[in-house]
Amino acid sequence: MGLIDRRMGIFLTGLFILTVAVPAGNLWMEGQPVPSYIVSLLGKYLCYALLAVALDLVWGFTGILSLGHGAFFALGGYAMGMHLMREIGDRGVYANPELPDFMVFLNYQELPWFWYGFDQFWFACLMVLLVPGALAFVFGWFAFRSRVTGVYLSIITQAMTYALMLAFFRNEMGFGGNNGLTDFKDVLGFDLQSDSTRAGLFVLSAIALAGGLLLARAITTSKLGQVLVCIRDAEDRTRFLGYRVEGYKLFVWVVSAMMAGVAGALYTPQVGIINPGEFSPANSIEIVIWVALGGRGTLVGAAIGAIIVAAAKTLLTGWFPEIWLFALGALFIFVTIFMPKGVLGVIEGALAKRPKPQPDGKEAEV
Amino acid sequence: MTIFRQCLAALFCCLATLASAQSFEELVAQLPEGKFAERAAVVAQLGALGDPRAVPVLEVLLEGNLHVLKSNEAIVAVREVGSDDVAYDALTGEEFGIIPRRGSSKIRVNNGLRRDIRAAIGTLTxxxxxxxxxxxxxxxxxxxxxxxxxxxxxxxxxxxxxxxxxxxxxxxxxxxxxxxxxxxxxxxxxxxxxxxxxxxxxxxxxxxxxxxxNPVMAAAAKDAVAAIEANQRLWNMAQNVWFGLSLGSVLLLAAIGLAITFGVMGVINMAHGELVMLGAYTTFAVQEVIRASFPGLFDWSLLIAAPLAFLIAGGVGVAIERGCVRFLYGRPLETLLATWGISLILQQTVRSIFGPNNREVGNPSWMSGAFDIGQMTITYNRLWILLFSLAVFAILLFVMKKTSMGLRMRAVTQNRAMAANMGIRTGWVDALTFGLGAGIAGLAGVALSQIDNVSPNLGQSYIVDSFMVVVFGGAGNLWGTLAAAFSLGIANKFLEPWTGAVLAKILVLVFIILFIQKRPRGLFAVKGRAVEN
Structure with a gap:
């Protein structure tokens, strides 16, 4: 029951190899075997993987099915996007040193107050954690205290992200309306179009994913993690045993939201745009299927599931755009009915059936 | 120059038949003379005269088409037909023929004169x-x-x-x-x-x-304005209530099927919105067939589409229940995911068949138009949809409370094992209950096709709203759904004038989120042990 079990060890090793190989293949090898767009694409997958790990922490271990995790992801993305907008400075179309282009276009006279401070990188980084964290805290404080659970909680998380989507679509909100934030130039002086910056962001995403996995693993293997699993399996009994269920849930909920925020912050510069579509309820539900496909309550499985679905989406929408929604829909049905333990559960189940059972095999039951 | 002779003849003809009203012709003859002020005086006299023949002449003058012919000073209406100027009798509209270019001069009008002309026409009529x-x-x-x-x-x-x-x-x-x-x-x-x-x-x-x-006048006017404004506020409120009821009826239609599948059975059917969409597309397909083959039946299209939509959506619902949902009873979160998958497949199927664009669904004649009550306007399509939603609600309530089928449905949802022991085929009842909810979603689609864009995304736009209604009203309580739909609709419309439509919607969502914190089981919670777990 160490911090790094076999499953985690294999995944982190793979991730490490990828982190070395991809930038090397892109920057230093002859003939560039890894094209630049692949670097950004893989970086994007790693952000999704971190987001999936964040969701697995609350869904897999605490039983809170959030249909609004995309909101935390998007808020982190917006916080970083706001910094990148300020970094453009007077290189925008309207060459206004103070206001981003869309504000000039919408006749803003001065910067709205909530944009203050985002010209500082450290401030933006702080907000990437604080804004999703604060929203999660307020939301969770009310929801958990009044014991909204199960399906009801899922539905109001969905309403939360839906309301945020509607709000961010409004031009009056000061976040660029339905175009969102885009046309980023550079971050901390590094040109976002250059290969080395992209590779750097990719490595950062990999480190963030590894860090997120280890943090989640540390939480779930601690005594606190045991309580979380108790809450998932029998919330009332845990409460009757004297644990303050709300506090435990709130803690893990806020941590998860912050992880999602970090994922969003890394996602924005690699994709080059953040818009209100990220808040759409459909996106948030897709995150759930990543976790379900990879294996709920396995952390590593969630990351793998995210990468598998995102890669399948890229490939299928490229080859047969018509087929993608059929495939995704079928995946939802197939996984929930036939693979309740996900890909990782199936693989480990197959391994455990071999004559020499592994000591770690039991963990698939988590 | 036959034209001019004809014009003259026409003029004389008038003169002859209406010798008693000579001054009308005289006044018309004076129209070209003088400046705008003098012309205005002539127009006023024409109006005061009370001769109905002045109306068409003045209307032509108002359009700026009244000309005086240079050759004989006859007054005619002139319109351009192609590149020719054609003269007409201003009184009867009878065509005289083509006149040469610059053979006539226009009797000019300005804005002040136009106002006078309108007043004169007003008096005459x-x-x-x-x-x-x-x-x-x-x-x-x-x-x-x-x-x-x-x-x-x-x-x-x-x-x-x-x-x-x-x-x-x-x-x-x-x-x-x-x-x-x-x-x-x-x-x-x-x-x-x-x-x-x-x-x-x-x-x-x-x-x-x-x-x-004048202080007396000002005081009287102030009183009157205050009284009128108070009156108008009342009418405004009535109008808002009506808009709210209308929105509420839409919400009720979208949510009422969900009140069965989610509220009564406890199944989260994320494909509910897509079943609504199927109903709307059924209406579209029925109208296409009618347009192509039986144009006379167009006014009946909705009445034909409604039962079809119920059957199609209900059939798909039974298929969903038998093929997927029944394996997942007792696992609500998994049901949610699987039905979401179904919704994606249904959306893409419809997109592949009908294309991604909005489809045109027509209003039958009895659903178009509007009428006024006092100072508010009520459109027929909204009124019919309100009545339709209430009718659907009443029928559903009847089925659930008064029929043996409804009794079985409630028995199975309350205690499955006991119901099975009593000889109820629970699997069969499950399928029918789900099918009923789905069929009602199809009916909602028929109604919504009349006021919303029919596109593959139709369902998506209602899914969050309809869940909100059911949750707000209290799952498992049809009356709660009714109350929730109308109160949310009215609240939304009362907020809109202050906040705008989008913000009103956001505020309502935030309100529901907060409300659920206070009363997690909704407005009208089902009481007792059955609700726990």
Whole structure:
């Protein structure tokens, strides 16, 4: 029951190899075997993987099915996007040193107050954690205290992200309306179009994913993690045993939201745009299927599931755009009915059936 | 030059037949002369004369098409047909023929004159035989009050037999009195008349009087304006309530099927919105067939589509239940995911068949148009949808409470094992209950196709709203769903004037999120042990 079990060890090793190989293949090898767009694409997958790990922490271990995790992801993305907008400075179309282009276009006279401070990188980084964290805290404080659970909680998380989507679509909100934030130039002086910056962001995403996995693993293997699993399996009994269920849930909920925020912050510069579509309820539900496909309550499985679905989406929408929604829909049905333990559960189940059972095999039951 | 001869003939003809009204022709003949001011005087005289023949002539003049021929000074209407100028009789519209370019000169009008002309036409039509024309003329006199017309209006009023026209004339007289220099008592009486009128038009006449130098007038006007504004606030509220009821009926339709699948069975059906969409596309398909083969049946299209939509959506619902949901009873979160998958597949299927764009669904004649009650306008399609939603609700309530099928449904949801022991085929009941909810979603689709865009994304836009309604009302309680739909609809419409549509929606969502914290089981929670777990 160490911090790094076999499953985690294999995944982190793979991730490490990828982190070395991809930038090397892109920057230093002859003939560039890894094209630049692949670097950004893989970086994007790693952000999704971190987001999936964040969701697995609350869904897999605490039983809170959030249909609004995309909101935390998007808020982190917006916080970083706001910094990148300020970094453009007077290189925008309207060459206004103070206001981003869309504000000039919408006749803003001065910067709205909530944009203050985002010209500082450290401030933006702080907000990437604080804004999703604060929203999660307020939301969770009310929801958990009044014991909204199960399906009801899922539905109001969905309403939360839906309301945020509607709000961010409004031009009056000061976040660029339905175009969102885009046309980023550079971050901390590094040109976002250059290969080395992209590779750097990719490595950062990999480190963030590894860090997120280890943090989640540390939480779930601690005594606190045991309580979380108790809450998932029998919330009332845990409460009757004297644990303050709300506090435990709130803690893990806020941590998860912050992880999602970090994922969003890394996602924005690699994709080059953040818009209100990220808040759409459909996106948030897709995150759930990543976790379900990879294996709920396995952390590593969630990351793998995210990468598998995102890669399948890229490939299928490229080859047969018509087929993608059929495939995704079928995946939802197939996984929930036939693979309740996900890909990782199936693989480990197959391994455990071999004559020499592994000591770690039991963990698939988590 | 036959044309000119004809023109002359026409003119003489008029002269001959109506020798008694000579001055009409004289006045028309004076129209080209002088400046705008003199022309205005002639127009006013034409109006005062009361000869109905002046109306078509003045209308032509208003359009700027009245010309005087240079050769014989005959007055004709001239219109361009292709590249030719064609002369017509201004009175009868009879065609004279092509006239040479620059063979005539236009009788010019300016904006001031146009106003006078409209007033004159208004006066003339005050005595028209058709009450609708008289009403329009009274309204015109109200909008352009002219003290010189006061006596005319009063005499017309005393002869008027139609009560609606008489009322309009009263208002026109009041507005005219206010323009005149009659003594205070008459003016105050006029203000009182307008106060009874009580609408936006009366307000626009009365508001300038607030600044009147005469204190008696100003005080009377102030009272009247205050009374009218209070009255209007009431009507505004009534209008908002109506809009709210209308929105509520849409929410009710979207949510009521969900109240069965989610509320009664406890199954989270994320494909509910797509079942609504199937209903809307059924309507589209029925209308396409009718347009192609039986155009006469178009007014019946919705009545044909409704049962079809119920069967199609219900059939798909039974298939979903048998093929997927039944494996997942007791695992609500997994049900949610699987039905979401189904919704994606249904969406893409419809997109592949019908294309991604909006489809045109027509309104039958009995659903188009609107009527007024007091100062609010009610459109027929909204009214029918409200009635339809209430009818669907009533039928559903009847099925659930009064039929043996409904009894079985409730028995199975309350205690599956016990129901099975009593000999109820629970699997069969599950499928039918789910099918009922799905079929009602299809019916909702038929109604929504009348007011919303029919596109593959139709369902997505209702799914969050309908879950909110069911959760707010309290799952498992049909009356709760009804109350929730209408209260959310009305709340939304009352917020909109202050906040705008989008923000109103956001506020309502935030309110529901907070409300659920307070009462996690909704407005009308089912009480007792059954609700726990």
């Amino acid at each position: 005050l005595r028209a035989p058709d009450p609708a024309l008289r009403l329009a003329a009274a309204d015109a006199a109200f909008r352009a009050p002219n003290p010189d017309q006061l006596e005319l209006l009063q005499s017309v009023r005393s002869d008027e037999s139609d009560s609606e026209v008489a009322e309009a004339l009263d208002y026109a007289i009041a507005a005219t009195v206010l323009e005149s220099d009659l003594p205070d008592e008459a003016q105050v009486a006029a203000i009182d008349t307008l106060r009874e009128m009580g609408n936006q038009d009366a307000l626009s006449v009365l508001t300038p009087l607030l600044q009147a130098t």
